[in-house]
Every structure is written in C-alpha cells, then in structure tokens.
Amino acid sequence: MQKKLLIDLLRSRRGFIGISIIVFLLLVSAIAPLFIPIKSYILWNDPDYWINNPKTAAPFWTNIFGSKEFEHISLKKNDAKIVSESSDGIKIVNYEFKINMQSGSFPDDFMFLYTAKYGNIPPVLQIDINRPDNNNFTVYYSSLPSSSNINTTFSDRIFSTNKNVKEAMFQYQSLFKYPIANYEPQVLLFSDTDKPSVLKGTYQISEKFFLFDNSSIVDDIGLILGGKVFGIMGTDDLRRDLIVGIIWGTPIALFIGLTVAIFSISIGLIYGVIAGYRGKRTDETMMRINDIFYALPTLPLLILLSITFGRSIFLIIGFLMFFSWMGTAKIIRSIALQIRNFQYVEAAKLMGQSDLKVIFKHIIPQLLPLTFASVAISVPGAILGEAALSFIGLGDPSLPTWGQLLHDANTADAAPRGIWWWIVPPGMMIALTGLAFFLIGNTLDSIANPLRNKNKK
Amino acid sequence: MGLGRTLLFRSFNMFLVLFATLFITVILLGPTLDKLLVEAMRNQVIDEINQRTLKFQNSEERLSYINKELQLRSKTFGLDQNSFTPSKLFYRIISVMTLDLGKSHFFTTDYGSSNVRDIIFEKVPKTLLLFTTSTLCVTVIGIVLGTYVAGKEGSWWDKLNSIFAIFSNSFPSWWVAMIMILVFAFTLHIFPARATPISSPSDSTYILDLLYHMALPLITLIIVSFGSWAYIVRYFLINILNEDFIFAKRTIGISRRKILYSHGLRNAGPPIATAVALSLASSFGGSIITEAVFDWPGMGKLYYDAIGLFDIPIIIGLTYISTVIFLVTIFITDISYTLLDPRVKGS
Numbered sequence: 001m002q003k004k005l006l007i008d009l010l011r012s013r014r015g016f017i018g019i020s021i022i023v024f025l026l027l028v029s030a031i032a033p034l035f036i037p038i039k040s041y042i043l044w045n046d047p048d049y050w051i052n053n054p055k056t057a058a059p060f061w062t063n064i065f066g067s068k069e070f071e072h073i074s075l076k077k078n079d080a081k082i083v084s085e086s087s088d089g090i091k092i093v094n095y096e097f098k099i100n101m102q103s104g105s106f107p108d109d110f111m112f113l114y115t116a117k118y119g120n121i122p123p124v125l126q127i128d129i130n131r132p133d134n135n136n137f138t139v140y141y142s143s144l145p146s147s148s149n150i151n152t153t154f155s156d157r158i159f160s161t162n163k164n165v166k167e168a169m170f171q172y173q174s175l176f177k178y179p180i181a182n183y184e185p186q187v188l189l190f191s192d193t194d195k196p197s198v199l200k201g202t203y204q205i206s207e208k209f210f211l212f213d214n215s216s217i218v219d220d221i222g223l224i225l226g227g228k229v230f231g232i233m234g235t236d237d238l239r240r241d242l243i244v245g246i247i248w249g250t251p252i253a254l255f256i257g258l259t260v261a262i263f264s265i266s267i268g269l270i271y272g273v274i275a276g277y278r279g280k281r282t283d284e285t286m287m288r289i290n291d292i293f294y295a296l297p298t299l300p301l302l303i304l305l306s307i308t309f310g311r312s313i314f315l316i317i318g319f320l321m322f323f324s325w326m327g328t329a330k331i332i333r334s335i336a337l338q339i340r341n342f343q344y345v346e347a348a349k350l351m352g353q354s355d356l357k358v359i360f361k362h363i364i365p366q367l368l369p370l371t372f373a374s375v376a377i378s379v380p381g382a383i384l385g386e387a388a389l390s391f392i393g394l395g396d397p398s399l400p401t402w403g404q405l406l407h408d409a410n411t412a413d414a415a416p417r418g419i420w421w422w423i424v425p426p427g428m429m430i431a432l433t434g435l436a437f438f439l440i441g442n443t444l445d446s447i448a449n450p451l452r453n454k455n456k457k
Numbered sequence: 458m459g460l461g462r463t464l465l466f467r468s469f470n471m472f473l474v475l476f477a478t479l480f481i482t483v484i485l486l487g488p489t490l491d492k493l494l495v496e497a498m499r500n501q502v503i504d505e506i507n508q509r510t511l512k513f514q515n516s517e518e519r520l521s522y523i524n525k526e527l528q529l530r531s532k533t534f535g536l537d538q539n540s541f542t543p544s545k546l547f548y549r550i551i552s553v554m555t556l557d558l559g560k561s562h563f564f565t566t567d568y569g570s571s572n573v574r575d576i577i578f579e580k581v582p583k584t585l586l587l588f589t590t591s592t593l594c595v596t597v598i599g600i601v602l603g604t605y606v607a608g609k610e611g612s613w614w615d616k617l618n619s620i621f622a623i624f625s626n627s628f629p630s631w632w633v634a635m636i637m638i639l640v641f642a643f644t645l646h647i648f649p650a651r652a653t654p655i656s657s658p659s660d661s662t663y664i665l666d667l668l669y670h671m672a673l674p675l676i677t678l679i680i681v682s683f684g685s686w687a688y689i690v691r692y693f694l695i696n697i698l699n700e701d702f703i704f705a706k707r708t709i710g711i712s713r714r715k716i717l718y719s720h721g722l723r724n725a726g727p728p729i730a731t732a733v734a735l736s737l738a739s740s741f742g743g744s745i746i747t748e749a750v751f752d753w754p755g756m757g758k759l760y761y762d763a764i765g766l767f768d769i770p771i772i773i774g775l776t777y778i779s780t781v782i783f784l785v786t787i788f789i790t791d792i793s794y795t796l797l798d799p800r801v802k803g804s
Contacts, residue, residue: 299742416650427632
C-alpha cells in the first residue's frame with residue numbers, strides 16, 4: 001500500500017514538483033559535508049576565519065548585467081615574483097605582484113599579509129605601488145616590532161584603514177588635481193590623477209623586506225584587494241561567504257522540520273486515537289485539554305521557554321514539538337471516532353482483543369497514509385517556527401540557519417541599505433522547502449484520506 | 458447548545474487558558490524576576506545611604522549594613538521565600554495581571570516614565586491600530602475575492618488565486634516585510650524604511666505622519682494574508698455550492714449571483730469564521746515580528762528590543778498582554794461563529 005502511495009504521489013503533478021524540490025534539497029544537503037569544509041560551519045561566527053573575504057560583496061554574476069564591478073583578488077606567495085639581492089650584509093627581498101585593473105569600480109579595501117621570522121633586529125617593510133601612469137607611491141614604510149627573543153615569528157596584515165597608509169597618501173597631494181582628503185587610500189591608489197575614476201592598466205605592487213641578519217626570513221606573503229563582487233551568493237558585513245550559510249542551512253532546516261513534524265504528529269496520532277477510540281468521558285476530558293493547548297499563544301510562550309531554558313537546537317525542536325501536536329490530535333480523533341464503529345473493529349473487539357492491540361493493529365494502520373500527509377504538511381510550520389525564533393534573536397547562535405542569516409541581515413539593516421543578496425536567498429530557501437512539503441502533503445492527503453475516499457465511492 | 462451557554466463556556470475556556478499561560482510564565486520566570494527585584498532593592502539601599510550621607514568606619518561595615526537592610530526588606534516583600542510557594546505564585550500572578558512589574562532597565566515612554574505598565578500601554582494602541590486595520594482590510598478583500606473566484610471555479614483567476622495562496626503561505630511574513638523595504642524604500646523611495654514617525658507625539662501633524670509611516674507595514678500585512686483568506690472562503694463556498702439545496706434554489710430560478718453572495722456566503726459563514734480564527738491567531742505572532750522589521754513603535758518592536766537586552770519585566774508584561782489580545786481575538790471570532798450559525802440561533 002505504501003508503494004502504491006508513492007507511485008500515486010509521483011504521478012500527480014503537484015506531488016512530482018514537491019518530490020523534485022525535496023530531491024534537490026537533499027542533494028544540497030549532501031554537498032554540504034562533502035565539498036564545504038566542516039570548519040566553515042563550526043567557525044561560522046568567528047570573524048577571523050572569514051577575514052580574507054571581501055566585506056558585503058554582491059554575487060559575482062551581477063557583473064554580467066550592469067556595470068563591471070571590481071572582482072575580489074587574493075594573491076598568495078606563489079603568485080609573486082621574488083627578487084632578492086644583498087649588499088653590505090643587508091638582504092633585500094622583493095615580492096612583486098602584478099595586477100591588471102580593468103573594472104569600472106575601485107576595490108572595497110586592501111590588505112597586505114606577511115609573516116616573518118627574525119632575531120634581535122626587526123626587518124623593515126616597504127610597500128610600493130607602481131601605476132600605469134608611471135607614478136610610484138610608497139604607501140608603507142615601517143619596521144616590524146622589535147623583540148627581545150632570539151627567534152620571533154611575527155604575522156600581521158596591513159589594512160587600507162591603517163594610519164600609516166593614510167598618512168603616506170598625503171605626500172602625493174600635489175600629483176592629484178582634486179582634494180584627496182575625502183577619499184580612501186583604496187580609491188586614490190587606483191585613481192586617475194585628474195578625476196576620481198579608475199585608472200585602467202597594469203599595476204605593480206611590491207612588498208619589499210630589508211633583512212638585517214642571516215637568520216631573518218620572510219615566511220609568507222599575500223595581497224588581498226577586496227572585491228565589490230564575490231562568490232555565487234556574495235558576502236555579508238562580517239565577510240562570511242553567504243553560499244556556505246545557505247548550503248549548511250539546508251540539512252539543518254530539513255532536520256528541524258522533519259524531526260518536529262514526525263514527533264509531533266506521532267504524539268497527535270496517539271492522543272487522537274486514544275480519545276476517539278475510548279470516547280465518552282475520556283474523549284471529553286482529552287479534548288478539553290486539547291482545546292486549552294490549542295488556544296495557547298505559541299510565539300510568546302516559545303520566547304519565554306527559550307529565554308529560560310536556553311537556545312540549543314534540540315531544546316528548540318522540543319519546544320516546537322510541544323506546540324504543534326494539537327491540530328493532528330483533533331483530526332485523527334474525529335476519524336478514529338468513525339473507524340471504531342466499523343465492523344471489523346467491532347469484530348476484533350468481540351473476539352476479545354485488548355484495546356491496545358485493536359488500536360495498534362486495526363486503527364493506526366488505517367490512519368498511516370493520512371499521518372504521512374500530516375507530517376509533510378506540518379514540516380513548513382516547524383521550519384517557519386525555528387526561523388521566526390532565530391529571527392528575533394533566540395535561535396541556536398552556533399548554527400548558520402536561514403533564520404539566523406536573516407536575523408543578522410535585519411540587525412545590520414540590510415534592507416534599507418539595499419543588500420538584497422543577504423535577504424533574498426535565505427527567504428527563498430525557506431519558502432522553497434515549505435512549498436515542497438506542502439505540495440507533497442496536499443497530494444498525499446487527497447490520495448490517502450480514508451473518509452474522503454469513502455465519500456467519493 | 459444555546460447562545461448563552463456557548464458564551465459562558467467560551468469565556469470559561471478563555472480564562473482557563475489565560476490562567477494557564479500566566480502560570481507557565483510565573484513558574485518559568487519567577488526566580489529570575491526575584492533576582493532582579495533583589496538587585497533593584499540593593500541599588501535602592503545604596504542610593505539611600507548616599508543621600509543620607511551615613512558615615513561608616515570602613516567598607517566592611519558599609520557592606521554589612523547594606524546586607525542587613527536588604528535582608529529586612531526582602532522579608533517584608535517575601536523575597537526570601539522560595540519562588541514556588543503557593544502564596545507567592547498567587548501574588549505574582551496578581552501582579553502580572555495588574556502589570557505591576559516595576560521598572561524597566563532600558564526603556565522609557567515618550568514622556569520619560571520607565572514604569573513597565575506605562576511603557577506597554579503606550580505601545581499597545583499602535584499594535585492594535587496596525588493589526589485591526591490590516592485584519593479588516595484582509596477580511597474585506599478575502600471575502601470579496603474568495604466569493605468571486607468561487608463563482609468562477611476552474612478559471613484562470615481561480616488558479617492564480619490558489620497558487621498565490623500557497624506561495625504566500627510558504628513565505629515568512631517578516632521576510633516579505635524585508636523585501637518590501639528593499640523594493641519600496643530602497644529602490645523606489647516611495648515609503649520610509651523606518652516606520653517610527655519623525656515628529657514628536659505632541660505635534661499636530663503626528664497623526665498624519667503616523668499614518669504615512671504605517672502604509673508600508675499595512676500593505677505588507679495585507680499582501681501576506683489576503684491570499685490564504687480568499688482561498689479559505691473559496692474552499693468552503695464551493696463545498697456549499699455543491700449541496701442539494703443550492704441546486705434546488707437554482708432550479709426555482711434564483712439568480713446565480715444572488716445564490717453566491719447571499720445563500721452561499723451565509724451558509725459558508727461558520728466554517729470560514731473558525732478557519733479564520735486560527736489563521737488570525739497565527740498571523741498575530743507574525744505581525745509582531747513584522748512590526749520589529751519595520752520599526753513600527755508597537756509591542757512587536759518592544760518585544761524584539763527587550764529580548765535583545767534581556768529586559769525580563771517587559772518580556773513578562775508583553776507576554777501577558779499579547780496573550781490577552783490573542784484570546785480576545787479568538788473569543789470574538791468564536792462569538793461571531795455562534796451568531797452566524799443558524800443552528801445555534803434556532804435553539
């Protein structure tokens with residue numbers, strides 16, 4: 001019978017669409033642990049992990065339409081041309097990066113990364129930028145911090161907001177035909193001297209280290225020019241790659257939705273069957289209790305519960321279960337009331353079978369297809385419930401759920417700032433998942449409802 | 458059941474639920490509230506010491522004085538008892554019901570009072586304004602549209618409406634709110650992104666300003682719920698239209714239009730009312746969050762901020778008030794159900 005149900009489901013158009021979406025979501029869930037490092041999930045809220053990404057960058061494919069925005073550039077040690085020379089016991093190591101600037105907009109920011117090992121005398125770092133118009137800007141010239149240790153490993157990144165960089169820019173005011181005080185270094189470095197627009201061409205950016213003894217070496221080097229576009233889904237204010245959040249959110253949402261639905265429907269099923277089968281006083285009392293539960297204001301109580309007991313995902317699942325079995329209990333009870341008067345049930349009772357056996361052997365199997373339908377229909381509610389809780393700031397803070405993404409977007413005022421890529425995808429995923437389960441549930445319900453089929457015949 | 462008995466029964470049920478909610482609230486947050494009260498009392502004692510300029514030999518003496526005073530006062534207010542003793546639970550429930558919850562730590566009213574009751578009462582009318590207006594609009598649109606598509610079952614309009622209903626059910630309303638801000642405030646610049654009026658409440662233009670800021674939240678609340686409303690109306694109407702007595706009426710020659718709007722709608726009334734009561738109840742929660750997205754200065758925004766700052770007295774007060782509003786809404790729809798149902802009226 002269960003097999004027939006599946007075939008019927010796939011045959012109907014709605015059911016087929018629903019199943020296809022679920023298969024897609026399952027594929028996405030499988031991608032998550034296979035292709036995306038598990039670290040990105042554990043360290044979702046750790047800004048250090050995401051620091052090499054650009055800040056609030058739009059998805060890269062927006063460049064296909066509209067103006068060509070600056071694409072993120074992240075260069076490592078291997079990308080640099082290394083020139084080293086030594087004179088008078090001073091070793092000069094020069095790492096030269098070449099960048100071909102063709103986009104219509106400036107980078108969002110820049111970072112120079114380095115790691116150096118040295119002894120008593122700290123090396124000196126000089127950063128130069130040679131521009132297509134043959135101007136040479138020295139943006140940074142400073143020694144690394146000195147230390148008393150014989151062997152220090154020092155690792156740092158120089159941001160575009162660095163004070164030294166800003167001050168260094170002022171000495172080039174005479175080159176520019178407009179006041180440079182209003183512009184950030186990342187704009188000035190790549191700007192035409194006549195007007196603040198991008199100067200296209202090839203730039204040579206060199207990080208030059210002056211090493212004063214033999215034990216000093218440069219371990220690692222890097223250059224990051226923060227893009228205005230990045231990745232499939234862009235990034236948020238904390239430089240997190242949103243595609244990672246969207247993909248990791250999928251298995252979590254499915255897990256929450258299915259667990260809550262299966263358990264709450266099971267509770268409702270058993271509660272309803274007992275009430276309906278026993279009838280009379282038991283039924284009356286149980287339905288009164290059900291009415292009271294039904295009328296409880298879910299959201300305020302959910303808020304109270306999460307404030308008191310904490311925000312772990314399992315607690316949230318428990319709370320959601322607690323508030324979503326009542327509807328099923330009501331429906332199941334009304335059907336069980338009728339089934340118990342069917343002849344085969346009465347026959348079983350007359351044969352002396354125990355109530356428990358009648359319920360589990362003769363009544364519940366009749367109700368199973370309908371139960372599947374109810375499970376599917378109540379999945380969206382559970383997902384929406386968790387999303388709502390996360391959105392008001394009571395979700396599990398350690399997980400990147402879709403609701404959590406939207407919460408972060410809302411606290412960062414993403415909507416008034418027009419950061420659509422932070423808002424649209426998580427909501428679409430919530431809706432898509434809800435839609436899939438709703439379609440399946442709806443189809444199952446019309447196939448499997450025993451009373452409705454009876455009426456048709 | 459007669460009308461009187463139904464009313465009595467419903468009100469009894471309502472109070473039972475209210476009491477249950479209060480009980481849960483007090484059990485859950487009682488200990489936290491006690492701790493906060495003791496903390497507030499300690500601050501009060503320290504304030505008094507500073508004002509009276511009492512002299513102490515050293516800091517230990519000062520501390521012991523504070524502790525003694527604190528113990529004394531705790532006893533008079535019953536704070537030294539366990540939070541779960543029956544008498545205490547009873548008093549606490551009474552104090553929640555009268556919103557006697559002391560002072561908020563972070564919020565004040567427009568006029569500077571930090572009393573929890575004042576703060577909440579200032580916000581409630583604004584929530585009610587938004588929620589009732591949107592509910593009324595949605596009711597009218599839902600009934601008109603639902604009846605219209607029920608008369609044209611199977612048409613393009615009918616299908617479009619069903620699809621729209623399914624979609625609007627799948628999207629969280631607060632997400633739609635964010636999208637609305639994105640479209641109407643950021644891209645088109647038609648409405649303000651923040652729904653808190655700029656002018657102060659004493660200005661003469663305040664009402665106009667408030668209404669202008671209310672437009673976007675109102676439109677959002679209507680858009681997210683009118684589809685499913687129309688769908689419910691259509692569903693029950695079509696069931697009624699397939700009944701035998703409708704066929705009988707049609708054969709005597711009553712016009713199709715009249716059957717649809719008068720006979721059909723009246724008979725479909727009761728089940729529609731029940732379904733609506735449930736959807737209202739769930740949309741109330743959603744509209745609270747939607748408020749927070751729009752910065753509409755109502756309860757929802759206060760809730761959102763209070764959770765962020767962990768202001769327990771405000772959270773308890775809001776839980777109570779929103780439970781009352783929620784139950785009254787259900788109660789009213791229940792009553793209208795009873796009034797609509799011809800079987801109940803007859804007996």
